[in-house]
Amino acid sequence: MFTVYVACHDELRTELTVAVKNIPGVILNGSSADLRESLEECAAEAPGVFLVDDTLLAQNVGLFEKLAAVPYPVVVLAPSADAAAARRALAIRAKDFISLDSWAEDLGPILSRVAVPIQGETRQDGRVLVVFSSKGGVGKTTLSVNLAIALAKTSRQPVVIMDLDIQFGDVAPMVGDAPLVTLFDLVKGTAAVDSDMLKRAVKRVANNVYILAAPDNPEEADDVHADQVVQILHLLRETYAYVIVDTAPGYTDINVAAFDFADTILTVCTPDVVTLRTIGQALQVFYDGFHYPKDKVRIVLNRSGSKTGVETTDIAQVLQTPIAFQLPSDGAFPVRAANEGHPLLLQFPDSSLSRTIQSMANDLVRETEGRIRKNPAKRTLLARLTGRKPKEVQ
Ligand SMILES: Nc1ncnc2c1ncn2[C@@H]1O[C@H](COP(=O)(O)OP(=O)(O)OP(=O)(O)O)[C@@H](O)[C@H]1O
Ligand SMILES: [Mg+2]
Numbered sequence: 001m002f003t004v005y006v007a008c009h010d011e012l013r014t015e016l017t018v019a020v021k022n023i024p025g026v027i028l029n030g031s032s033a034d035l036r037e038s039l040e041e042c043a044a045e046a047p048g049v050f051l052v053d054d055t056l057l058a059q060n061v062g063l064f065e066k067l068a069a070v071p072y073p074v075v076v077l078a079p080s081a082d083a084a085a086a087r088r089a090l091a092i093r094a095k096d097f098i099s100l101d102s103w104a105e106d107l108g109p110i111l112s113r114v115a116v117p118i119q120g121e122t123r124q125d126g127r128v129l130v131v132f133s134s135k136g137g138v139g140k141t142t143l144s145v146n147l148a149i150a151l152a153k154t155s156r157q158p159v160v161i162m163d164l165d166i167q168f169g170d171v172a173p174m175v176g177d178a179p180l181v182t183l184f185d186l187v188k189g190t191a192a193v194d195s196d197m198l199k200r201a202v203k204r205v206a207n208n209v210y211i212l213a214a215p216d217n218p219e220e221a222d223d224v225h226a227d228q229v230v231q232i233l234h235l236l237r238e239t240y241a242y243v244i245v246d247t248a249p250g251y252t253d254i255n256v257a258a259f260d261f262a263d264t265i266l267t268v269c270t271p272d273v274v275t276l277r278t279i280g281q282a283l284q285v286f287y288d289g290f291h292y293p294k295d296k297v298r299i300v301l302n303r304s305g306s307k308t309g310v311e312t313t314d315i316a317q318v319l320q321t322p323i324a325f326q327l328p329s330d331g332a333f334p335v336r337a338a339n340e341g342h343p344l345l346l347q348f349p350d351s352s353l354s355r356t357i358q359s360m361a362n363d364l365v366r367e368t369e370g371r372i373r374k375n376p377a378k379r380t381l382l383a384r385l386t387g388r389k390p391k392e393v394q
Contacts, residue, residue, distance in 0.1 A: 002048030002115035006031040007038035008077070009055050016077075016103075020051070023108040024156055027118075035060045039067070046072045048115040049095075054078035054085045057092065067092040073114045077103060105207050109158045113199070113239055126237040127368050130245040130262040132255070134278035138268045139302040139327070141165070142334050144246035145174050146345040146354065147266075150361030152208035155368075157241030160202060160210040162232065164258055165248040166221035169214020175205040176341025177213070184215035186232070188223050193231040202236075206346065210240070226257035233261045242368075251285060259290065265297045266325075271310040280319055298324035300360075305329065325360045328352045 004020050006013065010033045017031050029047045032038045035056045042050060050072055057064075057076065067074060073095040078085035080099035089097050095114040098106050131144045144161055152159040163169035163183070172179050181201040186193060202210045212232070215221050236243045245258050259265055265286070269279040279299075286292045299319060304312060304326035316323050330344070330353035337344035345354045 001025045001027070001118050002111075003027045003029040003118065004049050004051055004111060004115070005029045005038060005042050005047040006051050007033075007035055007056055008051070008053040009033055012053065016051075016053075016107075019104060019107055020111070023111065026111070035063055039063065039070070042070065042072065046070075048072065048117065049111050050074045051098075051111065052076055052092075054082075054088060057088045058084075064088075064091050072116060075110060075114060106204075108156070109204070109208060109210075112158060126240045126243050127264070127364075128233060128237055128243045128245065128262045129364070130247060130258050130265045131268065132247050132249075132259070132265055132282075133268040133275075134249050134282040135269070135275045136249055138270045138275060139334075140268050141170055141174055141246050142338070142344070142353075143266070143268060143300065143302070143327070143357065144244050145171060145343050146357045147361055147364075148209050148242070148244045149206055149343055149345045150358045151242045151244075151365060152206070153358070154361050154365045155241055156208070158208050158210065158239065159242040159244065160212060160236050160240040161244045161246060162212045162236060163214035164229065164245050164254060166214055166224050166254060167218040167248065169246070169248075171211055171246055172213040173341055174338050175209075175211060175343055177203060177205050177211065179203050179211070179213040182213045182215050182220075183232075184220040184223055186212075187225070187228045188220075191228075193228055193235065195235050198232065198235055206343070212236070224254060226253040229254050229257045230261060233258065256290075259286070259292075262296070265292075266300050267297055268300045268302055269315070269319075270303050271301065271306055271308045271312070271315060273310060276310070276315060276318055283319060283321060294321075297321070300325045300327065302327045303329040325356075325363075327356050327360075330354075 004026055006017050006020060008016050013031055013033060017028055020026060021028050029045060030041050052074060054076055074092060075096045075098060076089040076094045077098045078100060080101055096110050098110055131140045133140050148159045148161045161171050163171040186197055186201045202212050204210050247255050247258065267279060269275050286297050299321055301312065301315060301323045306329050312323060330351050333348045333351045334344050334353060337347045344351060345357060348354055
């Protein structure tokens with residue numbers, strides 16, 4: 001939870017303050033169209049982030065020195081590709097820049113990323129969901145990409161997909177992206193992952209959905225190590241409400257690091273005997289080898305209902321584990337969406353697979369929010385002063 005102060009010209013101020021108030025976990029500390037007055041109010045009570053519109057900056061060059069020295073992060077709202085505005089943002093040492101062309105979409109994610117949480121409260125760590133299978137081609141990436149979009153839609157919070165299929169990752173092409181910076185650039189030649197570099201490597205691909213792409217070619221995969229993966233996961237879950245990790249089959253060091261770190265492992269299987277045999281072996285490793293609690297691993301049956309001769313009830317019995325989610329076969333829609341680099345859930349939102357993944361996301365969000373509510377937090381000073389109900393943390 002964090003506070004925001006908005007300094008903005010009057011035409012946009014109402015719309016902007018309403019949008020700020022609608023960001024989950026945000027309190028609007030105040031707003032003004034007068035920059036000097038804004039700074040005085042924030043000197044009395046520092047906000048978690050100060051959002052200032054560039055037209056006020058252009059009119060108040062004399063306040064730049066004061067702005068550059070404020071103890072809270074400043075974010076500038078300005079037209080993109082405006083060199084003078086960019087110079088002003090640099091001069092006041094702004095932490096980030098929101099483009100006027102896409103401010104409504106970018107506001108929540110950017111403010112959440114830079115804001116200082118309310119004192120006494122720590123930011124709620126995001127939920128890490130690893131999408132795994134002991135078999136290739138069962139629908140892991142299709143699920144990862146579309147589940148991320150569905151989770152962002154339901155939770156209205158930022159979601160990131162980390163592509164940990166380090167040799168042949170294909171999250172980026174599936175969302176129509178060709179990233180300039182990948183996981184390889186982030187880890188090469190360094191033991192400690194740099195959080196600023198991570199911010200640059202993570203790319204927005206849809207509303208509230210971000211990706212960290214896999215290396216461009218298989219040789220680069222050798223440079224990715226398990227301890228770096230853990231560092232990245234720590235950083236990602238501080239910023240994103242959900243971290244989806246797409247994987248390649250196998251118990252590699254990297255996968256095991258992600259499994260250990262995960263809150264939930266979504267294990268994808270299909271209704272065929274060969275896949276089920278390997279899924280059975282994988283579950284044995286999770287439960288008997290790694291001693292994970294039963295509810296950490298969830299079975300997702302993809303292409304459920306396909307006429308393969310293997311019934312859903314038999315699958316649960318063979319695996320001795322209930323099937324948590326069933327996803328239907330969706331004909332050519334998923335392949336068409338992947339070919340066009342436009343995720344299924346955005347391109348064919350009414351297809352049967354899209355609707356089922358959306359309902360799966362709704363269940364996961366409900367479950368996540370339920371877990372948070374079970375552990376009430378202490379009342380903060382601000383909550384006591386304002387009489388607000390306390391935020392509850394895990
Ligand atoms: N429910 C479904 N209905 C129809 N097609 C599907 C379904 N799920 C996945 N597919 C298709 O199956 C193929 C494999 O899916 P995907 O790439 O997601 O699998 P994967 O497990 O990530 O594979 P890999 O192990 O190679 O990374 C893709 O062409 C995808 O469009
Ligand atoms: Mg894949």
